[in-house]
Amino acid sequence: MTDTTDRAALEPAAAPRTPRAGARRGRPGYDQDEIVRVATDLFTRHGYEATSIGMLASELGLTKSAIYHHVASKEALLxxxxxxxxxxLEQSLEAGRPPHVPDNATAGQRVEAVVHATALALIEELPSVTLLLRLRGNTPLEREAMERRRAFDREVTALVEACAADGELADGINPRIATRLLFGMINSITEWYRPGGPLDADAVADLVVAMAMHGLRGR
Amino acid sequence: MTDTTDRAALEPAAAPRTPRAGARRGRPGYDQDEIVRVATDLFTRHGYEATSIGMLASELGLTKSAIYHHVASKEALLxxxxxxxxxxLEQSLEAGRPPHVPDNATAGQRVEAVVHATALALIEELPSVTLLLRLRGNTPLEREAMERRRAFDREVTALVEACAADGELADGINPRIATRLLFGMINSITEWYRPGGPLDADAVADLVVAMAMHGLRGR
Structure with a gap:
């Protein structure tokens, strides 16, 4: 082997870690998924702007050039x-539409299905959604993501408003503010859910739906 | 006047602002409340560690020595x-105890009273509670406050567990996780509540109680 530059760039530069099981041959140590996973964690902890590729390299024990071998830029990593x-999140809206609910499902049944799917989506994509929810909006990409999230929120709000219009909400429930409270409940999953806890993802999603629709006391 | 040092130190150093109405004579421009208000906002936006007395001075248009005339240290300001x-928050636990509820109130009635009072407390102390909820725990004072907040959370959890023990919770409601969801809902107030919105503080607190106890669909 006369030129080992590329390979050397992919070797841990310091504090070597155990290579991920199943990492591709010829790319020892890290693949793009692993780099994205660690970057997501750093962005969440320190904020996107305060996180540098240098910090990521040091966290991974790679050189900066090794990281740029996998991703074009810090923005691409975000x-x-x-x-x-x-x-x-957007897919969870599908859960409230046929064929996932009957054609004649009420707005309330559609809200239940969407709340369940959203809670599951949060748990399945916990690190990514946590990052999304903590964005500060200092860069165009962050603002674009926040706008896409607001569009999702608006769709759910419209569904809760449809419940109100159909007389499916309890008296005195303001649909817009109730939707804010609903998201407060769902989004709190990113604060306290840890895999391996007392309830699995499906049980948590069921509990969120029960609380959203009928509260602590139930119907 | 031969020595104007103190007074000069209290004068705006740059970008002078309109003095607060009713500011005490002899302390033109700012009093401690105003300094705490602006510091709270900066700590929330940038984090406690990333906020310096210099940033605060610049935001207020005061000298650093003028700020130290009012408060001993950055820690005192936090x-x-x-x-x-x-x-x-701790006071809102009182709302669930006699004489604020009848001696024979059920655990469920006490939870309702505490949830209502906690929602009101958040709205009345919105900037301070927002700061509390976003603490990162990098200093002993932050960690002490977070521990005091966890003690409050534990008291509310115990109350919801008492509901479960008394058969006041719906089937399948895990009281510990339901309390997390409850706090997710209540704490979200710091994300979306703005004074002067469509609902006043009391109406928001009523809505939080309605959602907490009976959900969107009601009893």
Whole structure:
């Protein structure tokens, strides 16, 4: 082997870690998923702007050039988890539409299905959604993601408003503010849910739906 | 007047602002409340550690020495809003005890009273509670405040567990996780409530109680 530059660039530069099981041959140590995972965590902890590729390199024990071998830029590293989070949330709207609910489902049944799917999406994409929810909006990409999230919020609000119009909400429930409270409840999952806790993802989603529709005391 | 040092130190150093109405004579421009208000806002936006007395001075248009005339240290400036927030939350536990509820109130009635009072406390002390909820725990004072907040959370959890023990919770409601969701709902007030919105503080607190106890669909 006469030129080992590329390979050397992919070797841990310091504080070597155990390579991920199943990492591709010829790219020892890290693949793009792993880099994105660690970047997501750093962006969430320190904020996107305060996180540098140098910090990421040091956290991964790689050189900066090794990271640029996998991703074009810091912005590209932010875009991947944000897209994943937003896609998961947007998909959960599908759960409230046929064929996932009957054609004649009421607005209330559709809200239940969407709340369940949104809670599951948060748990399945926990690190990405946590990052999305903590964005500060200092860069165009962040603001674009926040706008896409607001569009999702508006769709859910419209669904709760449809419940109100159909007489499916309790008296005195303001649909817009109730939707804010609903998101407060759902989004809190990113604050306290830890995989391996007493309830699995499906049980948590069921509990969120029960609380959203009928509260602590039930019907 | 031969020595104007103190007075000069209290004069705006740059970008002078309109003095607060009713500011005490002899302390033109700012009093401690105003300094705490602006510091609370900066701590919330930038984090406690990233906020310097210099940034605060520049935001207020005062010299640093003028600020130290009013408060002993940056830590003292953090302690004031955190104490205020924690005191307000702790007081809301009183709302669930006699004489604020009847001696024979059920655990469910006590939870309702505490949820209502906590929602009101958040709205009345919105900037201080927002700061408390966003603490990162990098200093002993922050960690002490977070521990006091966790003690409050535990008291509310115990009350919801008492509901469960008394058979006042709907089937399948895990009281600990339901309390997390409850706090997610209540704490979200700091994200979306703006004074002068469509609902006043009391109406928001009523809505939070309605959602907490009976959900969107009601009993």
């Amino acid at each position: 875009r991947i988890p944000l897209d994943r989070a937003l896609h998961a | 302690r004031i809003p955190l104490d205020r927030a924690l005191h307000a």
